[in-house]
Amino acid sequence: MSEKAVFLDADGVLNTAIVIDGKPKAPTNVSALEIPHEVKPALELLKKAGFLLICVTNKPDIERGLMTQEDVDAIYNKMRHKLPLDDVIICYSEFADCYKPKPGMLLAAAKKYFIDLSLSYMIGDRGSDIKAGQNAGCKTIWINRHYPVNPPPDPPADHTVESLLAAVEWILKVGIAK
Ligand SMILES: [Mg+2]
Numbered sequence: 001m002s003e004k005a006v007f008l009d010a011d012g013v014l015n016t017a018i019v020i021d022g023k024p025k026a027p028t029n030v031s032a033l034e035i036p037h038e039v040k041p042a043l044e045l046l047k048k049a050g051f052l053l054i055c056v057t058n059k060p061d062i063e064r065g066l067m068t069q070e071d072v073d074a075i076y077n078k079m080r081h082k083l084p085l086d087d088v089i090i091c092y093s094e095f096a097d098c099y100k101p102k103p104g105m106l107l108a109a110a111k112k113y114f115i116d117l118s119l120s121y122m123i124g125d126r127g128s129d130i131k132a133g134q135n136a137g138c139k140t141i142w143i144n145r146h147y148p149v150n151p152p153p154d155p156p157a158d159h160t161v162e163s164l165l166a167a168v169e170w171i172l173k174v175g176i177a178k
Contacts, residue, residue, distance in 0.1 A: 002116035006046050006171065007106055007138065010057035010088075012125030012145055013164060014039055014079060022148030024125060026059065028067050030074035035082055042168045047084050049172055052113055055079070055088040056105040056122075056132070063093055086113075100124075101131030106138065123167050127153040139174070141167045 010026070011017045016034040017024030027033045043053055055076075061067035076088045089105040091098035098104035110117050122133025123141045130153035133140035142157035143164060144150070152160075161167045 002119070003052050003113050004050065004119040005052040005054055005109065005113065005115045006120065007054050007056050007109070007122045007133065007136075008043075008085075009100075009122075009124035009126070009129045010055050010079070013123055013129075013143060014055060014083065017125065017145070017147075019147055024145065024147050026057075026061060026067075027075060028061060029071050030078055033075050033078060035079065036164075038163065038165050040083055042165045043084050045168050045172065051120075051171075052086045052115065053084060054109050054113075055085050056100070056109070057088070057090055058094070058100050058128070059090050059092055060094045060099075101128040101135060103132050103136035106132060106136035110136070121171050123164070127151055130157045133157075141170060143167060 008014055012024045014035065016036060018027055046053060059072055062069060062072065080088055089109060091105055093099065109115060117137045120138045121141060122129060122138045123143065124130055125143045125145050130140045130142050140157040142153050142160045144160055144162055159170050161170065
């Protein structure tokens, strides 16, 4: 039996990104973590439709000396507590196979949870998220947050929206149409 999943980037998708020099960045401690109100109900709609919800996030900040492991653990423990996520997969090194745009985190999750990637979706706010989804064989949705530095995914995502809820609505519509 195979599962279907929605893979979700963290910063700029599940939590508010902190824009520095025009680019979206991660909160570096738990007190800076902000989860917009729309996120939990949007995820609950996907859960109800039978999707596994898996956060996949690049977190090179420890390697770069910007965060401690305790900071990362506190942020993602809180996120898992607040949101109906089935798993959070973190890639700590930009030199590793897990690092988006490489598809390692999605492939590992597929193996672990028996996920059919062709029935699954990747939602992200940056081109590297979309490319990771494409590299894994998922359908992709780009949330265009209109950051000052905001290159669109190339090749483009299957769908572009401006909110997580709009991404979820599209998935539910496409899912029903199948
Ligand atoms: Mg992001």
